[in-house]
Amino acid sequence: MTEPVMMGTAATRLWAGARALARAAAAVRGGAPSRVPPLLFFTDPRRTPRPWEIVARMPAGSGVVYRSFGANDARDTADRLRTVTAERGMALLIGMDSALAEAVGADGLHLPERALSAAYALSGRRPDWILTAAVHSVEAALAARDLDAVVLSPVFPAGGASSARTALGVQALADVAANRPVIALGGITADTVADLVRTGATGVAAVSSIAEAFAV
Template sequence: MDSRLVAWARVVKRRRLGMEATGTRKKSGPPPLWFFTDAHRTPDPLSIISRLPVGLCGVLFRHDSHPDRAGLAKAAARICRARRLTLIVAGDARLAKAVAGGLHLRGGAPARRFLRTHALCSASVHNERELSKARRAGVDLVFISPVFPTATHPGVPGLGGAGWRLLARQAGRMSPCALGGISGWRAQALGRRCVGVGAIEAFL
Protein backbone atom coordinates (compact mmCIF):
# COMPACT_ATOMS: atom_id res chain seq x y z
CA MET A 1 0.00 0.00 0.00
CA ASP A 2 1.24 3.49 -0.86
CA SER A 3 2.20 4.91 2.56
CA ARG A 4 2.49 8.45 1.21
CA LEU A 5 -1.06 8.24 -0.10
CA VAL A 6 -2.31 7.13 3.31
CA ALA A 7 -0.46 10.04 4.92
CA TRP A 8 -2.05 12.43 2.41
CA ALA A 9 -5.50 11.04 3.24
CA ARG A 10 -4.96 11.58 6.96
CA VAL A 11 -4.08 15.21 6.32
CA VAL A 12 -7.24 15.67 4.23
CA LYS A 13 -9.39 14.08 6.92
CA ARG A 14 -7.86 16.23 9.68
CA ARG A 15 -8.45 19.31 7.56
CA ARG A 16 -12.11 18.38 7.11
CA LEU A 17 -12.60 17.70 10.80
CA GLY A 18 -11.04 21.06 11.57
CA MET A 19 -13.45 22.80 9.20
CA GLU A 20 -16.34 20.92 10.78
CA ALA A 21 -15.27 21.99 14.27
CA THR A 22 -15.13 25.65 13.25
CA GLY A 23 -18.50 25.49 11.53
CA THR A 24 -17.08 25.98 8.05
CA ARG A 25 -18.66 22.67 7.07
CA LYS A 26 -21.61 20.85 8.56
CA LYS A 27 -20.08 17.41 8.08
CA SER A 28 -16.70 15.92 7.28
CA GLY A 29 -17.88 14.38 4.02
CA PRO A 30 -16.96 11.11 2.29
CA PRO A 31 -13.65 9.35 2.97
CA PRO A 32 -10.57 10.60 1.10
CA LEU A 33 -9.34 7.18 -0.09
CA TRP A 34 -11.31 4.89 -2.41
CA PHE A 35 -10.36 1.38 -3.41
CA PHE A 36 -11.83 0.50 -6.82
CA THR A 37 -12.32 -3.23 -7.13
CA ASP A 38 -11.29 -4.69 -10.47
CA ALA A 39 -12.13 -8.22 -11.62
CA HIS A 40 -8.85 -8.61 -13.49
CA ARG A 41 -6.33 -6.84 -11.29
CA THR A 42 -7.95 -7.59 -7.91
CA PRO A 43 -9.63 -10.99 -8.29
CA ASP A 44 -9.77 -11.31 -4.48
CA PRO A 45 -10.99 -7.87 -3.35
CA LEU A 46 -11.99 -9.07 0.13
CA SER A 47 -8.38 -9.62 1.17
CA ILE A 48 -7.56 -6.05 0.19
CA ILE A 49 -10.67 -4.58 1.81
CA SER A 50 -9.80 -6.33 5.07
CA ARG A 51 -6.45 -4.49 5.14
CA LEU A 52 -7.66 -0.97 4.30
CA PRO A 53 -7.03 1.72 6.95
CA VAL A 54 -9.95 1.81 9.37
CA GLY A 55 -12.24 4.82 9.05
CA LEU A 56 -10.18 6.36 6.24
CA CYS A 57 -11.34 4.51 3.13
CA GLY A 58 -14.25 3.78 0.91
CA VAL A 59 -14.76 0.83 -1.42
CA LEU A 60 -16.21 1.26 -4.87
CA PHE A 61 -17.46 -2.20 -5.77
CA ARG A 62 -17.42 -3.07 -9.48
CA HIS A 63 -16.72 -6.75 -10.26
CA ASP A 64 -19.55 -6.68 -12.80
CA SER A 65 -18.76 -10.06 -14.36
CA HIS A 66 -18.34 -12.04 -11.14
CA PRO A 67 -20.58 -15.16 -11.19
CA ASP A 68 -21.85 -14.38 -7.68
CA ARG A 69 -21.66 -10.61 -7.71
CA ALA A 70 -24.39 -10.20 -5.10
CA GLY A 71 -22.73 -12.66 -2.72
CA LEU A 72 -19.36 -10.99 -3.12
CA ALA A 73 -20.90 -7.56 -2.56
CA LYS A 74 -22.60 -8.75 0.64
CA ALA A 75 -19.30 -10.17 1.91
CA ALA A 76 -17.59 -6.85 1.12
CA ALA A 77 -20.37 -5.00 2.93
CA ARG A 78 -19.84 -7.07 6.08
CA ILE A 79 -16.13 -6.23 6.15
CA CYS A 80 -16.86 -2.57 5.46
CA ARG A 81 -19.28 -2.34 8.38
CA ALA A 82 -16.79 -3.99 10.71
CA ARG A 83 -13.95 -1.70 9.66
CA ARG A 84 -15.95 1.53 9.34
CA LEU A 85 -15.43 1.73 5.58
CA THR A 86 -17.90 3.31 3.18
CA LEU A 87 -19.25 1.10 0.40
CA ILE A 88 -20.55 2.22 -2.98
CA VAL A 89 -21.81 -0.15 -5.68
CA ALA A 90 -21.24 0.72 -9.34
CA GLY A 91 -24.16 0.76 -11.73
CA ASP A 92 -26.60 -1.44 -9.83
CA ALA A 93 -29.15 0.40 -7.70
CA ARG A 94 -30.87 -2.78 -6.50
CA LEU A 95 -27.64 -4.35 -5.30
CA ALA A 96 -26.60 -1.09 -3.67
CA LYS A 97 -29.88 -1.02 -1.74
CA ALA A 98 -29.52 -4.69 -0.79
CA VAL A 99 -26.15 -4.10 0.86
CA ALA A 100 -27.13 -0.69 2.28
CA GLY A 101 -24.45 0.97 0.19
CA GLY A 102 -24.16 4.04 -1.97
CA LEU A 103 -24.64 4.13 -5.74
CA HIS A 104 -22.02 4.94 -8.38
CA LEU A 105 -23.12 6.30 -11.76
CA ARG A 106 -20.86 5.58 -14.70
CA GLY A 107 -20.15 8.45 -17.04
CA GLY A 108 -22.20 10.80 -14.88
CA ALA A 109 -25.37 9.11 -16.15
CA PRO A 110 -28.36 10.48 -14.22
CA ALA A 111 -30.59 8.09 -12.31
CA ARG A 112 -32.86 10.45 -10.40
CA ARG A 113 -35.36 7.77 -9.47
CA PHE A 114 -32.61 6.02 -7.47
CA LEU A 115 -30.80 8.90 -5.82
CA ARG A 116 -33.26 9.43 -2.97
CA THR A 117 -32.86 5.85 -1.78
CA HIS A 118 -29.07 6.03 -1.40
CA ALA A 119 -27.24 7.97 1.28
CA LEU A 120 -24.21 8.57 -0.95
CA CYS A 121 -23.96 8.84 -4.72
CA SER A 122 -20.86 9.21 -6.85
CA ALA A 123 -20.13 9.39 -10.56
CA SER A 124 -17.18 8.90 -12.86
CA VAL A 125 -16.65 11.72 -15.35
CA HIS A 126 -14.15 12.22 -18.15
CA ASN A 127 -15.17 15.56 -19.66
CA GLU A 128 -17.36 18.63 -19.18
CA ARG A 129 -20.44 16.96 -20.69
CA GLU A 130 -20.34 14.08 -18.22
CA LEU A 131 -19.59 16.48 -15.38
CA SER A 132 -22.72 18.46 -16.22
CA LYS A 133 -24.79 15.26 -16.23
CA ALA A 134 -23.45 14.32 -12.80
CA ARG A 135 -24.16 17.79 -11.46
CA ARG A 136 -27.77 17.64 -12.73
CA ALA A 137 -28.15 14.20 -11.16
CA GLY A 138 -27.17 15.67 -7.80
CA VAL A 139 -24.35 13.29 -6.94
CA ASP A 140 -22.17 13.88 -3.89
CA LEU A 141 -18.72 13.24 -5.33
CA VAL A 142 -17.21 12.90 -8.80
CA PHE A 143 -14.18 10.87 -9.80
CA ILE A 144 -12.56 12.91 -12.58
CA SER A 145 -10.45 10.61 -14.73
CA PRO A 146 -8.06 9.59 -16.01
CA VAL A 147 -5.77 12.14 -14.42
CA PHE A 148 -2.64 10.23 -15.42
CA PRO A 149 -2.10 7.29 -17.80
CA THR A 150 -3.52 4.11 -16.31
CA ALA A 151 -3.92 0.43 -17.16
CA THR A 152 -7.68 0.85 -16.85
CA HIS A 153 -7.67 3.07 -19.95
CA PRO A 154 -4.72 1.79 -22.01
CA GLY A 155 -3.52 4.26 -24.61
CA VAL A 156 -5.73 7.08 -23.34
CA PRO A 157 -3.76 10.23 -22.44
CA GLY A 158 -4.35 11.56 -18.96
CA LEU A 159 -5.92 14.93 -18.19
CA GLY A 160 -2.86 15.95 -16.24
CA GLY A 161 -2.96 18.16 -13.18
CA ALA A 162 -4.11 21.24 -15.11
CA GLY A 163 -6.89 19.36 -16.91
CA TRP A 164 -8.11 17.79 -13.66
CA ARG A 165 -8.18 21.16 -11.88
CA LEU A 166 -10.10 22.73 -14.77
CA LEU A 167 -12.90 20.18 -14.39
CA ALA A 168 -12.70 20.22 -10.58
CA ARG A 169 -13.42 23.95 -10.54
CA GLN A 170 -16.72 23.22 -12.28
CA ALA A 171 -17.81 20.57 -9.78
CA GLY A 172 -19.96 22.98 -7.80
CA ARG A 173 -21.24 21.30 -4.62
CA MET A 174 -19.88 17.91 -5.66
CA SER A 175 -16.64 16.80 -4.01
CA PRO A 176 -13.96 16.51 -6.74
CA CYS A 177 -11.86 13.35 -6.57
CA ALA A 178 -9.02 12.15 -8.76
CA LEU A 179 -8.80 8.77 -10.46
CA GLY A 180 -6.20 7.23 -12.75
CA GLY A 181 -2.52 6.64 -12.09
CA ILE A 182 -2.81 8.02 -8.57
CA SER A 183 0.03 7.89 -6.05
CA GLY A 184 0.76 9.78 -2.87
CA TRP A 185 2.96 12.45 -4.40
CA ARG A 186 0.58 12.93 -7.34
CA ALA A 187 -2.36 13.44 -4.97
CA GLN A 188 -0.37 16.08 -3.10
CA ALA A 189 0.51 17.82 -6.37
CA LEU A 190 -3.18 18.28 -7.25
CA GLY A 191 -3.57 20.72 -4.36
CA ARG A 192 -6.27 21.31 -1.76
CA ARG A 193 -9.12 21.21 -4.25
CA CYS A 194 -8.62 17.45 -4.44
CA VAL A 195 -10.54 15.99 -1.49
CA GLY A 196 -10.44 12.33 -2.50
CA VAL A 197 -8.74 9.85 -4.76
CA GLY A 198 -9.62 6.49 -6.24
CA ALA A 199 -7.04 3.84 -7.02
CA ILE A 200 -6.33 0.18 -7.61
CA GLU A 201 -2.60 -0.35 -7.81
CA ALA A 202 -1.88 1.94 -4.86
CA PHE A 203 -3.68 -0.49 -2.54
CA LEU A 204 -1.82 -3.60 -3.68
Protein backbone atom coordinates in the same frame (compact mmCIF):
# COMPACT_ATOMS: atom_id res chain seq x y z
CA MET B 1 -14.89 -2.35 14.71
CA THR B 2 -11.73 -4.41 14.33
CA GLU B 3 -8.34 -3.31 15.55
CA PRO B 4 -6.35 -1.14 13.11
CA VAL B 5 -3.67 -2.87 11.08
CA MET B 6 -0.13 -1.66 10.58
CA MET B 7 0.24 0.07 7.20
CA GLY B 8 3.34 0.07 5.05
CA THR B 9 4.99 3.21 3.73
CA ALA B 10 3.00 3.43 0.48
CA ALA B 11 -0.30 2.83 2.27
CA THR B 12 0.53 5.42 4.92
CA ARG B 13 1.44 8.01 2.29
CA LEU B 14 -1.71 7.35 0.26
CA TRP B 15 -3.94 7.63 3.30
CA ALA B 16 -2.19 10.73 4.63
CA GLY B 17 -2.32 12.41 1.23
CA ALA B 18 -6.00 11.59 0.78
CA ARG B 19 -6.92 12.96 4.20
CA ALA B 20 -4.90 16.12 3.60
CA LEU B 21 -6.84 16.74 0.40
CA ALA B 22 -10.15 16.17 2.17
CA ARG B 23 -9.25 18.57 4.98
CA ALA B 24 -8.17 21.28 2.55
CA ALA B 25 -11.33 20.90 0.46
CA ALA B 26 -13.52 20.99 3.57
CA ALA B 27 -11.83 24.17 4.74
CA VAL B 28 -12.72 25.84 1.44
CA ARG B 29 -16.33 24.75 1.93
CA GLY B 30 -16.41 26.25 5.40
CA GLY B 31 -15.45 23.10 7.25
CA ALA B 32 -18.26 20.91 5.92
CA PRO B 33 -16.91 17.35 5.44
CA SER B 34 -17.81 15.34 2.36
CA ARG B 35 -19.86 12.16 2.70
CA VAL B 36 -17.49 10.53 0.21
CA PRO B 37 -14.46 8.81 1.77
CA PRO B 38 -11.17 10.51 0.84
CA LEU B 39 -9.62 7.20 -0.26
CA LEU B 40 -11.64 4.90 -2.52
CA PHE B 41 -10.51 1.45 -3.63
CA PHE B 42 -12.07 0.53 -6.99
CA THR B 43 -12.27 -3.21 -7.54
CA ASP B 44 -11.59 -4.94 -10.83
CA PRO B 45 -12.39 -8.62 -11.50
CA ARG B 46 -9.06 -9.22 -13.23
CA ARG B 47 -6.69 -7.09 -11.18
CA THR B 48 -8.31 -7.58 -7.75
CA PRO B 49 -9.94 -11.04 -7.74
CA ARG B 50 -10.20 -11.20 -3.92
CA PRO B 51 -10.93 -7.58 -2.99
CA TRP B 52 -12.09 -8.30 0.55
CA GLU B 53 -8.51 -9.24 1.45
CA ILE B 54 -7.33 -5.76 0.44
CA VAL B 55 -10.24 -4.04 2.17
CA ALA B 56 -9.49 -5.90 5.41
CA ARG B 57 -6.25 -3.92 5.66
CA MET B 58 -7.58 -0.50 4.75
CA PRO B 59 -8.18 2.19 7.41
CA ALA B 60 -11.47 3.21 8.98
CA GLY B 61 -12.95 6.13 7.09
CA SER B 62 -11.85 4.90 3.67
CA GLY B 63 -14.13 3.17 1.18
CA VAL B 64 -14.49 0.63 -1.60
CA VAL B 65 -16.39 0.72 -4.87
CA TYR B 66 -17.32 -2.83 -5.86
CA ARG B 67 -17.70 -3.19 -9.62
CA SER B 68 -19.01 -6.66 -10.46
CA PHE B 69 -19.24 -6.25 -14.24
CA GLY B 70 -21.90 -8.98 -14.28
CA ALA B 71 -19.86 -11.59 -12.39
CA ASN B 72 -21.77 -14.71 -11.38
CA ASP B 73 -20.48 -14.45 -7.81
CA ALA B 74 -21.37 -10.75 -7.44
CA ARG B 75 -23.71 -11.27 -4.50
CA ASP B 76 -21.20 -13.40 -2.61
CA THR B 77 -18.39 -10.89 -3.16
CA ALA B 78 -20.62 -7.97 -2.21
CA ASP B 79 -21.68 -9.77 0.98
CA ARG B 80 -18.04 -10.40 1.89
CA LEU B 81 -17.21 -6.75 1.28
CA ARG B 82 -20.20 -5.57 3.32
CA THR B 83 -19.09 -7.72 6.26
CA VAL B 84 -15.51 -6.43 6.16
CA THR B 85 -16.41 -2.79 5.60
CA ALA B 86 -18.93 -2.84 8.44
CA GLU B 87 -16.32 -4.31 10.77
CA ARG B 88 -13.70 -1.77 9.74
CA GLY B 89 -15.88 1.36 9.71
CA MET B 90 -15.60 1.79 5.95
CA ALA B 91 -18.09 2.77 3.26
CA LEU B 92 -19.21 0.31 0.58
CA LEU B 93 -20.44 1.62 -2.75
CA ILE B 94 -21.74 -0.67 -5.48
CA GLY B 95 -21.03 0.03 -9.11
CA MET B 96 -24.23 0.72 -11.08
CA ASP B 97 -26.32 -2.15 -9.65
CA SER B 98 -28.87 -0.52 -7.33
CA ALA B 99 -30.62 -3.85 -6.67
CA LEU B 100 -27.37 -5.36 -5.40
CA ALA B 101 -26.69 -2.25 -3.31
CA GLU B 102 -30.12 -2.59 -1.72
CA ALA B 103 -29.69 -6.31 -1.14
CA VAL B 104 -26.41 -6.05 0.76
CA GLY B 105 -27.18 -2.80 2.60
CA ALA B 106 -24.47 -0.81 0.82
CA ASP B 107 -23.77 2.81 1.71
CA GLY B 108 -24.24 4.04 -1.82
CA LEU B 109 -23.89 3.67 -5.53
CA HIS B 110 -21.27 4.56 -8.14
CA LEU B 111 -22.54 5.29 -11.64
CA PRO B 112 -20.71 5.03 -14.96
CA GLU B 113 -20.67 8.18 -17.08
CA ARG B 114 -23.32 6.78 -19.40
CA ALA B 115 -25.78 6.62 -16.47
CA LEU B 116 -25.31 10.15 -15.09
CA SER B 117 -28.98 10.92 -15.71
CA ALA B 118 -29.99 8.27 -13.16
CA ALA B 119 -28.58 10.35 -10.29
CA TYR B 120 -31.66 12.57 -10.00
CA ALA B 121 -34.08 9.72 -9.33
CA LEU B 122 -31.63 7.87 -7.09
CA SER B 123 -30.92 10.92 -4.95
CA GLY B 124 -34.64 11.38 -4.40
CA ARG B 125 -35.37 7.73 -3.69
CA ARG B 126 -32.34 7.08 -1.49
CA PRO B 127 -31.13 10.37 0.03
CA ASP B 128 -29.15 8.35 2.57
CA TRP B 129 -26.98 6.85 -0.15
CA ILE B 130 -23.60 8.28 -1.12
CA LEU B 131 -23.77 8.85 -4.87
CA THR B 132 -20.70 9.18 -7.07
CA ALA B 133 -20.20 8.88 -10.82
CA ALA B 134 -17.34 8.41 -13.25
CA VAL B 135 -16.57 11.28 -15.62
CA HIS B 136 -13.85 11.44 -18.24
CA SER B 137 -13.82 15.10 -19.21
CA VAL B 138 -14.18 18.48 -17.57
CA GLU B 139 -17.36 19.05 -19.57
CA ALA B 140 -19.01 15.87 -18.29
CA ALA B 141 -17.93 16.65 -14.73
CA LEU B 142 -19.44 20.13 -14.83
CA ALA B 143 -22.68 18.83 -16.36
CA ALA B 144 -23.20 16.17 -13.67
CA ARG B 145 -25.87 16.83 -11.05
CA ASP B 146 -27.34 15.30 -7.88
CA LEU B 147 -24.10 13.60 -6.83
CA ASP B 148 -21.95 13.75 -3.72
CA ALA B 149 -18.87 13.80 -5.94
CA VAL B 150 -17.68 13.04 -9.43
CA VAL B 151 -14.72 10.73 -9.98
CA LEU B 152 -12.58 12.26 -12.71
CA SER B 153 -10.24 9.99 -14.67
CA PRO B 154 -7.63 9.54 -15.82
CA VAL B 155 -5.85 12.40 -14.11
CA PHE B 156 -2.43 10.83 -14.80
CA PRO B 157 -1.52 8.10 -17.34
CA ALA B 158 -3.25 4.96 -16.10
CA GLY B 159 -3.61 1.26 -16.69
CA GLY B 160 -6.67 -0.93 -17.03
CA ALA B 161 -9.65 0.43 -18.96
CA SER B 162 -8.20 3.94 -18.82
CA SER B 163 -4.92 3.05 -20.53
CA ALA B 164 -6.21 4.22 -23.92
CA ARG B 165 -7.40 7.57 -22.59
CA THR B 166 -5.26 10.70 -22.63
CA ALA B 167 -4.41 11.90 -19.13
CA LEU B 168 -6.47 14.98 -18.25
CA GLY B 169 -3.88 16.51 -15.95
CA VAL B 170 -3.86 18.38 -12.68
CA GLN B 171 -5.29 21.60 -14.11
CA ALA B 172 -8.41 19.81 -15.36
CA LEU B 173 -8.88 18.40 -11.88
CA ALA B 174 -8.57 21.87 -10.38
CA ASP B 175 -11.06 23.26 -12.90
CA VAL B 176 -13.64 20.71 -11.82
CA ALA B 177 -12.86 21.11 -8.11
CA ALA B 178 -13.57 24.84 -8.36
CA ASN B 179 -17.18 23.95 -9.14
CA ARG B 180 -18.00 20.68 -7.37
CA PRO B 181 -16.54 17.91 -5.17
CA VAL B 182 -14.23 15.70 -7.20
CA ILE B 183 -12.20 12.55 -6.54
CA ALA B 184 -9.06 11.96 -8.62
CA LEU B 185 -8.66 8.58 -10.33
CA GLY B 186 -6.10 7.29 -12.80
CA GLY B 187 -2.40 6.99 -12.12
CA ILE B 188 -2.87 7.80 -8.44
CA THR B 189 0.01 6.43 -6.35
CA ALA B 190 1.81 7.25 -3.14
CA ASP B 191 4.11 9.41 -5.27
CA THR B 192 1.57 11.25 -7.43
CA VAL B 193 -0.90 12.06 -4.65
CA ALA B 194 1.45 14.85 -3.55
CA ASP B 195 0.97 16.52 -6.96
CA LEU B 196 -2.72 17.05 -6.16
CA VAL B 197 -2.10 19.49 -3.31
CA ARG B 198 -3.95 22.77 -3.91
CA THR B 199 -6.12 21.31 -6.69
CA GLY B 200 -9.19 21.34 -4.44
CA ALA B 201 -9.86 17.62 -4.93
CA THR B 202 -11.67 16.01 -2.00
CA GLY B 203 -9.78 12.73 -2.27
CA VAL B 204 -8.28 10.02 -4.46
CA ALA B 205 -9.22 6.65 -5.86
CA ALA B 206 -7.22 3.80 -7.36
CA VAL B 207 -7.23 0.12 -8.29
CA SER B 208 -3.74 -1.36 -8.51
CA SER B 209 -1.83 1.10 -6.32
CA ILE B 210 -4.23 0.61 -3.42
CA ALA B 211 -4.26 -3.17 -3.94
CA GLU B 212 -0.47 -3.21 -3.84
CA ALA B 213 -0.13 -0.79 -0.93
CA PHE B 214 -2.60 -2.69 1.24
CA ALA B 215 -1.66 -6.18 0.06
CA VAL B 216 -2.01 -9.00 2.56
